Amino acid sequence: MKKLWWFVPVAVIAVVALVARAGGPSGDAALGTQPYDNFETGASCAECHIDIARQHDQAMMSRSFTHHWDEIEYFELALPHADKVEKVAGVKAGCNGCHAPLAFLAGDIPPKRPAEGTRANEGVSCALCHAVTGHDGEVPFNFNFTVDPAAGAQGTRAGVESPGHEIVVNPYLGTAEFCGTCHNEKDPWGLWVKATHLEWKKSPQAAAGIICQDCHMPPAAGNSAPETGGVDHPDVRQHLFHGAHDTGKLMGAVEVRIHPSELEASPGQRIILTATVVNAKAGHMIPTGSAEERVVWLHVEAVDASGATHHLAVDPKGFEGEDLTIASADALAYQDIGDIKGIEGFAGIKRDGDVPAGDRIFRLPYLDEKGRMTVAQWNTAAFGTDYRLAPLEAKNETFTWALPEDLPAGAVTVTATVWYSKLVSSVADYMGVPAEEAAPVKMSEHTTMVEIKTKG
Ligand code: HEC
Ligand code: HEC
Numbered sequence: 001m002k003k004l005w006w007f008v009p010v011a012v013i014a015v016v017a018l019v020a021r022a023g024g025p026s027g028d029a030a031l032g033t034q035p036y037d038n039f040e041t042g043a044s045c046a047e048c049h050i051d052i053a054r055q056h057d058q059a060m061m062s063r064s065f066t067h068h069w070d071e072i073e074y075f076e077l078a079l080p081h082a083d084k085v086e087k088v089a090g091v092k093a094g095c096n097g098c099h100a101p102l103a104f105l106a107g108d109i110p111p112k113r114p115a116e117g118t119r120a121n122e123g124v125s126c127a128l129c130h131a132v133t134g135h136d137g138e139v140p141f142n143f144n145f146t147v148d149p150a151a152g153a154q155g156t157r158a159g160v161e162s163p164g165h166e167i168v169v170n171p172y173l174g175t176a177e178f179c180g181t182c183h184n185e186k187d188p189w190g191l192w193v194k195a196t197h198l199e200w201k202k203s204p205q206a207a208a209g210i211i212c213q214d215c216h217m218p219p220a221a222g223n224s225a226p227e228t229g230g231v232d233h234p235d236v237r238q239h240l241f242h243g244a245h246d247t248g249k250l251m252g253a254v255e256v257r258i259h260p261s262e263l264e265a266s267p268g269q270r271i272i273l274t275a276t277v278v279n280a281k282a283g284h285m286i287p288t289g290s291a292e293e294r295v296v297w298l299h300v301e302a303v304d305a306s307g308a309t310h311h312l313a314v315d316p317k318g319f320e321g322e323d324l325t326i327a328s329a330d331a332l333a334y335q336d337i338g339d340i341k342g343i344e345g346f347a348g349i350k351r352d353g354d355v356p357a358g359d360r361i362f363r364l365p366y367l368d369e370k371g372r373m374t375v376a377q378w379n380t381a382a383f384g385t386d387y388r389l390a391p392l393e394a395k396n397e398t399f400t401w402a403l404p405e406d407l408p409a410g411a412v413t414v415t416a417t418v419w420y421s422k423l424v425s426s427v428a429d430y431m432g433v434p435a436e437e438a439a440p441v442k443m444s445e446h447t448t449m450v451e452i453k454t455k456g
């Protein structure tokens with residue numbers, strides 16, 4: 001027995017070391033475990049890493065708490081909802097685990113409004129990402145990352161030195177799982193309301209070893225800290241993090257081609273136009289992530305020889321739940337906004353915003369407990385049919401057109417356009433979100449011709 005006197009302190013040290021390596025608690029359990037002062041500000045990193053800092057300033061992750069729609073949805077919907085309904089009470093703190101992680105870790109809940117200028121405003125900051133050591137459990141989701149801000153900057157590159165900080169070489173930041181800690185989200189009903197990393201895992205890109213960082217932080221030759229002893233590398237990770245808020249990233253991410261069944265036709269005849277729509281560039285679904293509020297749609301119209309425009313409606317395919325994928329002029333949805341705001345007899349607002357009736361919408365409908373479409377991903381009790389575009393998948397959509405009897409002879413030009421709107425326009429209008437958030441971006445367009453012959 002005497003010989004074992006040393007065992008207890010050694011065991012304690014071993015446990016402490018294990019916890020320290022894992023970086024302490026993660027997810028909900030990390031609430032209030034790290035005061036703000038444990039994290040440097042981005043401005044301090046910018047003294048040496050100028051280009052990376054400027055890139056990050058322009059990326060949405062630096063605005064994840066201050067961006068107008070984030071502020072509106074958290075303070076005007078999620079927070080009042082959490083105070084009212086026990087089932088969703090967890091989002092009062094939980095939204096911040098990903099959007100204002102420094103505030104979450106500091107226990108500053110709810111954070112003050114962005115105008116108050118607290119450190120919640122730093123959003124997903126340099127010091128937060130570069131303090132992440134790994135994640136707890138099998139699947140990365142709901143901010144289950146572990147942090148150790150005292151250890152120095154976590155990075156993937158061995159053999160570099162910094163006059164500003166310690167460097168901890170850790171391959172974790174070079175994995176898709178790191179991104180998945182915030183880009184997968186499970187809601188109070190246990191549904192995957194955000195699954196960008198899980199979608200990616202099933203993609204051909206993942207099978208080929210192409211990860212999030214390769215498309216959102218592409219490597220370029222350069223030096224991340226040229227004035228303070230940084231070394232040139234052929235592959236410095238660019239902190240672009242460009243996604244749906246970058247028009248250039250959206251343009252061409254989906255491709256569309258259209259062709260007619262007949263090259264020549266006569267008035268009164270039926271022709272079929274087939275559009276092929278491809279998710280050509282994303283390593284996940286389009287739309288992904290906040291799919292509850294994005295609208296991606298295919299619009300087809302024909303211009304005849306006299307210059308008149310004919311809007312063509314998509315042919316239904318007959319699958320279950322298809323009605324939610326074809327734009328309607330008068331369908332209403334989002335009634336839960338009225339429940340949250342306590343508006344008696346709230347009928348809802350236009351389900352498809354300004355999308356022209358008859359257009360095909362590539363979407364995953366998020367449904368509340370009463371089966372109504374919702375943009376509140378935390379209030380999602382079920383999903384409709386997933387009709388989004390999978391990575392490198394094409395979908396064919398047909399448009400049967402009974403050519404009008406009075407269609408003039410000459411060329412008809414048929415144009416297919418795929419549009420992307422970050423937020424349903426009716427929700428943007430109703431919630432007072434600046435119109436830029438709902439403004440349609442043209443992802444792709446293609447034109448084909450049919451020659452109209454007079455009957456003879
Ligand atoms: C005084 C200058 C200075 C400051 C301030 C500074 N760094 Fe660095 N940092 C460097 C230099 C120099 C390197 C080495 C770059 C190289 O040679 O590739 C470096 C390297 C890094 C690396 C790469 C490590 C790797 O293994 O890939 C990371 C990550 C990093 N810094 C993050 C940060 C963060 C986050 C901050 C702010 C909290 C910060 N740095 C502040 C100078 C600085
Ligand atoms: C969303 C998380 C995230 C944020 C925010 C972030 N980084 Fe990084 N950073 C990464 C990842 C991931 C890598 C490594 C990617 C890899 O190697 O695959 C990295 C790499 C780096 C490197 C090494 C670059 C190289 O290839 O030599 C430096 C330096 C760096 N970051 C500094 C910063 C600074 C400074 C900021 C804030 C202005 C910042 N990072 C913000 C995730 C982030």
Ligand code: HEC
Pocket residue numbers: 060061063064065067070097098099101124128129178179180181182183212213216217241242243244245246
């Ligand atoms: C700490 C949580 C966190 C981590 C880790 C994280 N993200 Fe994000 N990311 C967010 C949040 C929150 C947003 C939403 C920003 C907003 O409010 O618009 C976001 C948005 C984005 C966007 C969308 C930008 C746009 O234009 O709409 C991209 C792209 C992105 N992240 C890529 C990445 C990649 C790649 C990684 C891993 C290298 C990563 N993120 C890691 C939380 C995180």
Ligand code: HEC
Pocket residue numbers: 176179180183196197198200205210211212213214215216242243244245249250253281282283284285286287288289290291294
């Ligand atoms: C093969 C390249 C590729 C890979 C791999 C990839 N992405 Fe993307 N990502 C894109 C493209 C292209 C877009 C723009 C189209 C869109 O918004 O869906 C995009 C968009 C996004 C958006 C914005 C979506 C929205 O609706 O706001 C986020 C967030 C994002 N990616 C995160 C990730 C994460 C996290 C991973 C890894 C799990 C990843 N991406 C892997 C190419 C890629």
Ligand code: HEC
Pocket residue numbers: 067069070073074078091094095096097098099141142143181182183184185186243244288289290291378422
């Ligand atoms: C598990 C991490 C996580 C949690 C928890 C989370 N979000 Fe997000 N949120 C994200 C990511 C990542 C994105 C970007 C997704 C994309 O662009 O595809 C995002 C996007 C958004 C957007 C759209 C931003 C834009 O400008 O398009 C809003 C608004 C938003 N979240 C609000 C909330 C609210 C409110 C809560 C709490 C009810 C919440 N989020 C909880 C990770 C999270």
